[in-house]
Amino acid sequence: MADEFVKGLGIFTGGGLAWMVLAGWYRTPSFESSQQLVAPISIGDSATMFDSLGVLLMDALFWFTVIGALTFWVGIPLIRQAREAIEERAQ
Amino acid sequence: MTDETTSDTETDDARTDGSGIVAPDDETPTWHERKKRAQGLSRLTYEYFERARREDQDLRQESDYVERDVLAFPTWPHEVIRNLAIASFFVGMLLFLSATLPPHIGDPANPSSTPAIILPDWYLYWSFGLLKLGPLNPELSILGGQKLMADRTYGVLANLVVVGIVAIVPFLNKGSARRPVEQPFWAAVGVGGVIFAFTISVYSAKNLLPMNVDLAFDLAFLLPIVGGFITWAVLKTMREGYMYDLNRRYYRLRPPK
Numbered sequence: 319m320a321d322e323f324v325k326g327l328g329i330f331t332g333g334g335l336a337w338m339v340l341a342g343w344y345r346t347p348s349f350e351s352s353q354q355l356v357a358p359i360s361i362g363d364s365a366t367m368f369d370s371l372g373v374l375l376m377d378a379l380f381w382f383t384v385i386g387a388l389t390f391w392v393g394i395p396l397i398r399q400a401r402e403a404i405e406e407r408a409q
Numbered sequence: 410m411t412d413e414t415t416s417d418t419e420t421d422d423a424r425t426d427g428s429g430i431v432a433p434d435d436e437t438p439t440w441h442e443r444k445k446r447a448q449g450l451s452r453l454t455y456e457y458f459e460r461a462r463r464e465d466q467d468l469r470q471e472s473d474y475v476e477r478d479v480l481a482f483p484t485w486p487h488e489v490i491r492n493l494a495i496a497s498f499f500v501g502m503l504l505f506l507s508a509t510l511p512p513h514i515g516d517p518a519n520p521s522s523t524p525a526i527i528l529p530d531w532y533l534y535w536s537f538g539l540l541k542l543g544p545l546n547p548e549l550s551i552l553g554g555q556k557l558m559a560d561r562t563y564g565v566l567a568n569l570v571v572v573g574i575v576a577i578v579p580f581l582n583k584g585s586a587r588r589p590v591e592q593p594f595w596a597a598v599g600v601g602g603v604i605f606a607f608t609i610s611v612y613s614a615k616n617l618l619p620m621n622v623d624l625a626f627d628l629a630f631l632l633p634i635v636g637g638f639i640t641w642a643v644l645k646t647m648r649e650g651y652m653y654d655l656n657r658r659y660y661r662l663r664p665p666k
Contacts, residue, residue, distance in 0.1 A: 348513075
């Protein structure tokens with residue numbers, strides 16, 4: 319149980335940190351604006367292939383953070399509980 | 410584990426670490442106790458403390474010390490390695506963030522223009538919120554519906570009362586508890602206080618709150634009570650698995666000769 323928790327926590331913090339850095343690059347017009355990390359994506363005309371890769375990675379990391387943590391904190395325990403309940407009922 | 414075991418260290422053949430295959434009679438859990446520890450949070454707590462006890466026992470068995478010399482873990486390597494790991498983590502995080510997200514230096518503040526929002530530093534928000542307790546200032550019918558004192562005087566008085574209560578708490582509770590589980594009530598009081606500090610801080614910026622101000626005012630006083638009650642209930646449940654002696658042993662002072 320504790321192992322699953324720390325896996326989820328690792329995904330949540332690690333993925334969240336990487337997403338935060340990328341969102342700080344591509345979705346933060348200024349650190350004094352009221353729209354930080356969530357502003358519309360702004361890539362200049364001089365954007366390289368790495369910039370578009372970064373934007374792609376940012377979205378991927380966001381959903382990895384959300385879904386990964388939910389998987390280990392909610393999904394897997396739910397499946398285990400359900401399996402236990404089914405086995406108990408079968409006996 | 411118990412004082413019995415500790416006094417056994419005086420004799421030569423007794424084990425100094427509390428190990429032994431058969432538990433003494435007063436340590437053997439009854440069937441009632443076994444049942445209480447069988448599931449849920451109490452089982453988790455029990456397993457945690459049992460594991461901590463076991464690690465402690467192993468450490469004592471490997472060690473050259475006899476128990477009366479061991480008042481705590483030695484600084485090297487236990488404390489130093491842990492502190493180095495924590496310090497390395499935070500230094501690395503500082504370097505990483507300053508390298509990847511360097512904030513620009515903004516314009517200097519303009520001293521001739523007053524900002525629209527005036528707030529103290531964040532750690533004084535709670536005090537600022539206490540200045541806004543006007544709705545609690547009673548209108549006394551004996552004075553013909555007048556208030557005894559102005560709202561701002563009332564706010565200053567509220568600050569004095571809260572600071573006074575915080576200053577009194579150490580004199581009210583002089584217990585030797587080391588962890589919240591040992592005194593659920595006082596832990597609940599502490600958690601309630603922390604939540605109140607937070608809610609009253611939020612209320613201090615009530616003109617910026619995107620919610621009903623009256624509701625925020627009520628929640629500022631209700632949430633601490635709710636949080637304190639939940640804390641109390643959780644800690645009461647955890648007491649079932651908690652071993653009081655385990656904790657006390659580390660902090661015991663060397664007895665006088």
